[in-house]
Amino acid sequence: DTGVSQNPxxxxxxxxxxxxxxxxxxxxxxxxxxxxQTLGQGPEFLTYFQNEAQLEKSRLLxxxxxxxxxxxxxxxxEIQRTEQGDSxxxxxxxxxxxxxxxxxxxxxxVV
Amino acid sequence: AQTVTQSQPEMSxxxxxxxxxxxxxxxxxxDYYLFWYKQPPSRxxxxxxxxxxxxxxxxxxxxxxxxxxxxxxxxxxxxSDSQLGDAAMYFCAYxxxxxxxxxxxxxxxxxTINP
Numbered sequence: 132d133t134g135v136s137q138n139p140x141x142x143x144x145x146x147x148x149x150x151x152x153x154x155x156x157x158x159x160x161x162x163x164x165x166x167x168q169t170l171g172q173g174p175e176f177l178t179y180f181q182n183e184a185q186l187e188k189s190r191l192l193x194x195x196x197x198x199x200x201x202x203x204x205x206x207x208x209e210i211q212r213t214e215q216g217d218s219x220x221x222x223x224x225x226x227x228x229x230x231x232x233x234x235x236x237x238x239x240x241v242v
Numbered sequence: 243a244q245t246v247t248q249s250q251p252e253m254s255x256x257x258x259x260x261x262x263x264x265x266x267x268x269x270x271x272x273d274y275y276l277f278w279y280k281q282p283p284s285r286x287x288x289x290x291x292x293x294x295x296x297x298x299x300x301x302x303x304x305x306x307x308x309x310x311x312x313x314x315x316x317x318x319x320x321x322s323d324s325q326l327g328d329a330a331m332y333f334c335a336y337x338x339x340x341x342x343x344x345x346x347x348x349x350x351x352x353x354t355i356n357p
Contacts, residue, residue: 230289
């Protein structure tokens with residue numbers, strides 16, 4: 132068990148480009164969450180997977196955002212046509228009913 | 243919708259002293275969980291302490307303890323014998339017991355430890 136792994140750690144992209152982030156949860160965890168954290172703020176919920184099923188999406192998740200968790204293992208978060216307002220830390224967490232473990236996040240900078 | 247409020251953007255304390263971080267929340271649910279998370283500059287969110295709403299006894303974890311007042315919807319964190327390694331952003335978080343059970347975070351309190 133090496134914890135929740137997120138890649139890449141940092142991503143700088145030009146406005147209008149597409150980006151994809153990956154999260155590898157702890158293997159036995161069936162719940163997986165994506166959060167977005169802007170500077171000086173607490174994380175905000177984006178979406179939730181129970182195994183491979185995406186069961187809830189925040190209204191923060193516009194049509195440009197899509198997330199998948201094939202076979203209930205790793206998850207990807209894709210942002211299409213990035214905008215400067217997408218610049219943030221994207222956090223992944225996995226867990227069980229008892230509690231959640233966070234990854235170190237992917238910091239996205241859109242220039 | 244549930245909300246979590248941390249009214250102290252910044253706090254500072256002398257090393258070895260005690261500090262209390264405040265948190266209030268709003269919910270109509272009767273069954274839920276409350277958490278304090280620590281986020282050091284290395285940025286990984288680390289669970290500090292967990293409280294089940296149905297438990298009257300306040301949770302404790304070594305130097306960390308909470309004061310859970312369910313009727314007042316208050317959930318403060320006390321750090322005793324503060325250490326330099328306690329310096330971080332601290333987030334209070336709420337999690338319902340049903341549905342997605344997503345965490346709802348407060349705005350955070352930046353804690354500085356003065357040597």
